Amino acid sequence: MKATKWRIFLTMVLVLILTLSFSGCTVGKGKVAVIRLSGIIASSSEDGLLTTAGISPKLVRDYLGKAESDGGVKAVVLRINSPGGSAAASQEIALEVRRFKEETGKPVVISMGDVAASGGYYISAYADKIVANPGTLTGSIGVISHFIYIEGLLEKLGLELETIKTGRHKDMGIWPLTEEQRQIMQDITDDLYEQFVAAVAEGRGLPVVEVRQLATGQLYTGGQALDLGLVDNLGGLDTAIDLAASLAGISIPEIEEYSPPTSFFGGLLGGLSPPSLLPLSEDELLFLRMLEGWQGIPRY
Numbered sequence: 001m002k003a004t005k006w007r008i009f010l011t012m013v014l015v016l017i018l019t020l021s022f023s024g025c026t027v028g029k030g031k032v033a034v035i036r037l038s039g040i041i042a043s044s045s046e047d048g049l050l051t052t053a054g055i056s057p058k059l060v061r062d063y064l065g066k067a068e069s070d071g072g073v074k075a076v077v078l079r080i081n082s083p084g085g086s087a088a089a090s091q092e093i094a095l096e097v098r099r100f101k102e103e104t105g106k107p108v109v110i111s112m113g114d115v116a117a118s119g120g121y122y123i124s125a126y127a128d129k130i131v132a133n134p135g136t137l138t139g140s141i142g143v144i145s146h147f148i149y150i151e152g153l154l155e156k157l158g159l160e161l162e163t164i165k166t167g168r169h170k171d172m173g174i175w176p177l178t179e180e181q182r183q184i185m186q187d188i189t190d191d192l193y194e195q196f197v198a199a200v201a202e203g204r205g206l207p208v209v210e211v212r213q214l215a216t217g218q219l220y221t222g223g224q225a226l227d228l229g230l231v232d233n234l235g236g237l238d239t240a241i242d243l244a245a246s247l248a249g250i251s252i253p254e255i256e257e258y259s260p261p262t263s264f265f266g267g268l269l270g271g272l273s274p275p276s277l278l279p280l281s282e283d284e285l286l287f288l289r290m291l292e293g294w295q296g297i298p299r300y
Contacts, residue, residue, distance in 0.1 A: 028249070028250060028251035028252055029250065029251070029252050029253075029254070030072060030073070030074030030075070030245075030248060030250045030253065030254070031070070031072045031073045031074060031253070031254045031255070031256045032073070032074065032075045032076070032077060032241050032244050032245055032248070032250065032253045032254070032255055032256070033063075033066075033067045033070075033073045033075070033076045033077070033256050033257075033258060034076075034077045034079060034237070034241065034255060034256070034257045034258070035060075035063045035064075035067075035076060035077070035078050035079065035257075035258045036079045036081075036257070036258075037055045037059075037060065037078055037079065037080050037081070037082065037123075038054075038055070038080075038081040038082065038113075039054030039055055039081075039082060040054040040055070040082065040083065040084070040085040041054060041055045041056075041082055041084060041085030041086055041089050041090050041093065041119040041120070041123065041300075042054050042055070042056055042085050042086050042089055043056060043057065043086055043088065043089045043092075044056050044058065054082075054085065055082055055085070055089075055093065055123070056089065057089055057092040057093050057096065060093045060096055060097075060123075061096055063258050064076070064096060064097070064100045066258060067100075067104075067106065067258075068100060068103075068104050068106075072254075073106065073256070074106060074245075074248035074249075074250055075106055075107045075108070075109065075244035075245060075247060075248035075250065075253075076100070076106060076107070076108045076109070076244065077108075077109050077110075077111050077237070077240045077241055077244050078097070078108065078109070078110050078111065078123075078124075078127065079111045079113060079237055079240075080110060080111070080112055080113065080116045080120055080123065080124060081112075081113035081114055081115060081116065081120075082115065082116060082117070082119065082120030082123075083115055083117055083118065083119075083120060084117055084118030084119030084120050084121075084122075084140065084299065084300045085118075085119045085299055085300065086119070086297070086299055086300070087119070087143065087192050087195075087196075087298055087299055087300045089119070090119035090122040090123055090300045091122070091195070091199070093122075093123040094122055094123045094125060094126050094199060094203070095126075097123065097126045097127060098126035098203070101126070101127070101128060106248065107128045107129075107244055107247035107248055108126075108127045108128055108244075109127060109128060109129045109130075109131060109240045109241075109243050109244040109247070110124040110127040110129070110130040110131065110240070111131050111236070111237045111239075111240035111241075112124070112130065112131065112132040112133065112136040112138055112222065112231070113133070113136065114136065114137065115136065115137045115138070116132070116136060116137075116138045117137055117138055117139060117140035117219055118140040118141070118142065118299075118300045119299065119300035120138070121138050121139060121140065121141065121200075121230070122196060122199060122200070122300050125199055125200050125202075125203030125204060126199075126202075126203040127203075128247060129232045129233065129240075129243055129244075129247070130230070130231040130232050130233075131231065131232065131233045131234070131235050131236075131239050131240040131243060132222030132225055132226070132231040132233075132234060133222050133234065133235070133236055134221065134222045134223045134234050135221060135222060136221065136222035136225075137219045137220070137221065138219070138220055138221075138222065138225050138230065138231065139214070139218060139219050139220035139224075139225060139230060140217055140218065140219050141196055141197065141200060141211070141214060141215035141216075141217065142193060142196070142215060142216070142217030142300075143189045143192045143193045143196065143298050143299070143300060144189075144217075144298065144299060145185060145189060145297065145298045145299070147173050147177065149175065149176055151175065151176075161174070169181060169184065172184070172185075185298075188298055189298050192298050192300075193215070196215065196300060197211050197212050197215050200215070200230075204229065204230065206229055210229075214228055214230065222234055241253060241255060
């Protein structure tokens with residue numbers, strides 16, 4: 001009788017093993033998609049003459065859409081290097097990250113590079129986990145606007161600017177702000193600041209009052225951010241990949257890196273794009289883009 005039970009048991013085990021083998025079971029296996037996001041955050045990285053290889057909602061949406069449609073991808077790591085940028089674009093990207101993880105069930109882990117500050121932190125806030133290097137610069141939770149007045153330059157060049165407008169504040173920022181206009185901009189800045197604080201509190205599961213105390217606009221090192229609850233772990237990209245794999249139940253992760261699309265000019269120039277021909281820093285490009293049309297727009 002006992003021998004019969006053992007034969008039945010062994011037969012069941014053998015059938016299970018064969019079933020798993022022939023079904024191509026991949027228990028403990030799966031892909032971790034690594035998506036590199038670098039540069040200034042803007043609504044479109046292709047707007048205007050001064051194109052930049054930055055971070056746009058469309059770029060992130062396309063990347064996450066690819067990871068969503070690939071059944072083999074079980075988790076995503078976003079490798080972020082960004083000093084921030086457009087407030088609205090940062091919000092759109094952050095909500096896309098939240099939508100992706102909630103609708104797909106695939107964990108999202110942030111790997112911070114040299115800097116993930118202001119808008120760079122905003123787009124990280126809704127991830128399942130955030131990993132930073134001890135020397136990463138992050139935080140800078142706040143809002144800033146710049147106004148450049150060109151009246152003196154026009155005078156030196158012998159040029160005059162005539163404005164025809166409807167609405168008494170329509171030319172706000174072209175000429176030095178009045179006290180009333182300065183208060184308008186301060187109110188806008190304060191509202192965007194509260195939106196930033198609320199997003200970090202929600203994404204990180206922290207009390208709003210605690211986040212507000214941290215949201216002085218200052219930068220924190222990765223080590224400081226860990227102590228303050230702004231990040232979860234210290235380490236590099238490999239640490240983030242291992243953490244993402246663990247959250248997805250993957251013991252043997254296959255790494256798949258998503259490459260940025262090659263632009264038309266990049267194809268003609270063998271991988272180079274027009275910005276790479278200009279020896280300008282990101283701050284200089286930001287300044288020039290302000291002149292191009294970002295004048296007075298609050299940004300994270």
